[in-house]
Amino acid sequence: MKQVIKERGSVYGNENSIDLLTNILETLSPTRIFILTDTNTAKYCLPYLLKRVTLLSNAKTLTFQEGEAHKTIETCSEIWNSLSQNGADRNSLLINLGGGVVTDLGGFVASTFKRGIEFINIPTSLLAMVDASVGGKNGVDLGVLKNQIGVIRNPYCVIIDVDFLNSLPKQQITSGFAEMLKHGLIHSEDYWTRVKRFPIANTSEAKELIWESIEIKNNVVEQDPEERGLRKTLNYGHTLGHAIESYFLKNQNKQALLHGEAIAVGMVLTTFISSELSAFPSTKLKEITEVILAHFPKQEFSKNDIEEIIKLLIYDKKNRNGKVLFVLLKGYGDHITDCEVPNALIHKAFDYYKNFEKNI
C-alpha cells in the first residue's frame, strides 16, 4: 500500500500506518483527544488501537449504538453534549474509529462542534476504507432518507490499516466489495477484471486492490471536491440503491440491507438501464450481473415495492427541479451524468433483475 498526501485529508495506507498516528498527534498537539466508536468497534477495534498508540491512553472514548438506524441528528446531539461536558475546546481532536456510520457521523459532529474541530478517520470496515472515509463527505440520515444532512469537509487525515478487516464478518466485507466493483465500472475494465476476483475470505492478500480502489475514489474527489460533475459518477448505482436501502429500512416486512447489498442491486438495475439508454454492451451487462449475483443474494421486489422505491427517488441529492438524474455508463469508465430515466424503464430493469438466471 502507498500513501496520498494533500494539504488536508491525506490518506495513509502504508504498512504500519497506524503507527504514524503518534507523529500526527505530536504535530497536532490537541488539547484533548476523543475517540468515537460504535458498540462494535469499541469491542473489536479500540483495544488494538490503544495498544498500538500509547499516546491515546488519556483519550476519552465516546460510544454510540451500532447500526444505520443510529446515524441520526439525535445521536449527534448526544455526542455534542458529551464533548461539551468533557471539556472539548476548538483545539480538541476527534478520532473516528469505525465503519461508514462512525466516520460519516463523526465527521459531521466534528465539523459543526464550535464551528469545526479537527478530526481523523480510522476506517475499520472495507466500505469505510474504500469509500466513506475518503473525500470529506459527512453527515447523517433524515428519517429513512440517507445522508440528507451534512457538509463537505476533509478530515485532517485518513489512516488505513487492513488488519482491522480481520474483525469483520464476511457479510460486511461483501458490502464494501460492492463499492470496489463500482470503482471498476466507473474507472476501467482493467480494474473491473481484477477486482471481481477480490478474495472476500482473505482480504490480507488483496491490499493492493483495496489501495487501488482508494486511489480511484481519491482521484475523483480531488478533481471535483464539490460534486459539480465528475464526482457524481461515484453515485453510480446509488440513485436506485439509496432508494432501495431507505425502503427496506422503513418497511417492517423487509429486513434492512447493508449499504453494499442495496448498491449491488442498484448497479445491476442501472447497468441494465445503461444498456437500454446509452448503449452499454449487453454481453458485459450479463457478465456484471453474474458477478454481482454470485456475491449478493437476490432480493424480492413486488410491484408495490417497486412503485414505492420509485417514489423515494425524488429525495436523491442529485435531482434538479423535481427531475431524477441518473449517472449512466456507455462502457467501463465512460460515463454520462444527469440522465433522465422513464419510470417504465425502471420497471423493466427490475424485471431484468428478477428474471435473470444465474449461469454459473
Added chain:
Amino acid sequence: MKQVIKERGSVYGNENSIDLLTNILETLSPTRIFILTDTNTAKYCLPYLLKRVTLLSNAKTLTFQEGEAHKTIETCSEIWNSLSQNGADRNSLLINLGGGVVTDLGGFVASTFKRGIEFINIPTSLLAMVDASVGGKNGVDLGVLKNQIGVIRNPYCVIIDVDFLNSLPKQQITSGFAEMLKHGLIHSEDYWTRVKRFPIANTSEAKELIWESIEIKNNVVEQDPEERGLRKTLNYGHTLGHAIESYFLKNQNKQALLHGEAIAVGMVLTTFISSELSAFPSTKLKEITEVILAHFPKQEFSKNDIEEIIKLLIYDKKNRNGKVLFVLLKGYGDHITDCEVPNALIHKAFDYYKNFEKNI
C-alpha cells in the same frame, strides 16, 4: 448607504436594495424558493417583502416560534423535514428573513441540507444587520450554551433595508446598538464618539452610522474569516456577555436578557478588566460605563450569580486547554487577544459595575 461586493457574501445596503433581490433571483434561478421567518417576522416583515418582490409570490414560507429558546437543533430538524417534504433540492434557495436567531439558524440549516444549498440573509433587526447576518458564522445553541453547533459559510448575499427597523420595539433597537458600541471600542475613538449618539428612536436618520458598523465588521471578517486572530476582537465583551446571557436564560429567577443587554454588561466588565490588565485609560472607562448605563438598565448579580457565571466561561469557544482567553483593549481600536484573567479580577469587575454611580 453603500455596498460591499465579494465573490460570495456581498452585502447590499443601497437605497432600495430590497429591489435588487429580483435581479439576484433571476441570476440564481433556483428550482424552488423557501422563506424562513419566525412568528414575529412572518407577521411584521413578510408582507412588506412579498409586496416589494413579486417573484417571491410562489415561494414557500417556513415559520418557527420566535425567541432564542427556539434556536435549537430540534428547530433545525423541523425545518430540514419541511424542506424535504416540500421538494427542496440542491438548487433550491433559502431566504432568511428575521433577526439574528433566524439568520444564524437558517444559515446553518441551508449549509447542511443536502450538504449545502444557497441562502440569502435579509436581517430585520439592528443586531442582525450590524452583526449576525454578516461574516458567515451560523449555528444554534446547545442547551443554554450559545452558538456551540454551527459552521462558517457565507450567504450568497446579505440585503440590508433599514425600513425593517420601523417594525422593531425600542428594546430590540437598543440590543443591536450594543454591537455598534462594540464596533466603536474595537475600531476607533472617532467612530465611538459618533456612534454613542446613535438616535435609538429615529434609526432612519442614522443609516450612515449603521452602514459604517457593517463595514467595520465586514473588514474584520474579510481579513480573518476563520477567526485565527483579528476576528476574535469581534468577541470583545462576549466572553462574559455570553456567560451572563446563558446564566439568565437557564435561571428561573432571572428574566432572560436580549443578546445586546448581556453584551452591554460584558463590555463594562471587560473594559474595567482592560483598565487593570492592559492600561486602558480610566477616564475613558468611566465615560464608556456612563454611555452604556444610560441605555442599558443595570442588572443585579449576587455573589452566587457571579460564581455560576464564571463557571460557564469554560464553554467559551475561544478557550484553549481549559484556559479562558479574553480579548482586552489598550485603547480604542488597540486590542490584545488570548489574555488570561484571574477570577479575582472578574469579581472585582462585577464590584465596579455594581457600585458605579451614574453621573448624568
